[in-house]
Amino acid sequence: MIKKGDVVSILSGNYKGNKGIVIKVFPKKEKAIVRGINMVKKHVKPNTNRSKGDILEKEAPIHISNLKKENNEIQIK
Numbered sequence: 001m002i003k004k005g006d007v008v009s010i011l012s013g014n015y016k017g018n019k020g021i022v023i024k025v026f027p028k029k030e031k032a033i034v035r036g037i038n039m040v041k042k043h044v045k046p047n048t049n050r051s052k053g054d055i056l057e058k059e060a061p062i063h064i065s066n067l068k069k070e071n072n073e074i075q076i077k
Helices: none
Strands: 007-010 019-026 031-034 039-044 054-059 067-069
Touching: 007 031
Parallel strands: none
Antiparallel strands: 007 019, 007 067, 019 031, 039 054
């Protein structure tokens, strides 16, 4: 079972072979967010708080079947 703070390696996809720390887990959807992995760009329109629009980069969820928990690493909380 993968939990928040676990160190995991990516088994498939563009980030195959990379390691990262789990930030958040979605058990019902069987997905997890890993810090610095699977980055997507979100376009934000201008509003009253922000005079200009912006492009933000954030992590997107990855299916748990594509993650492998690393046993020899120390958990980071």
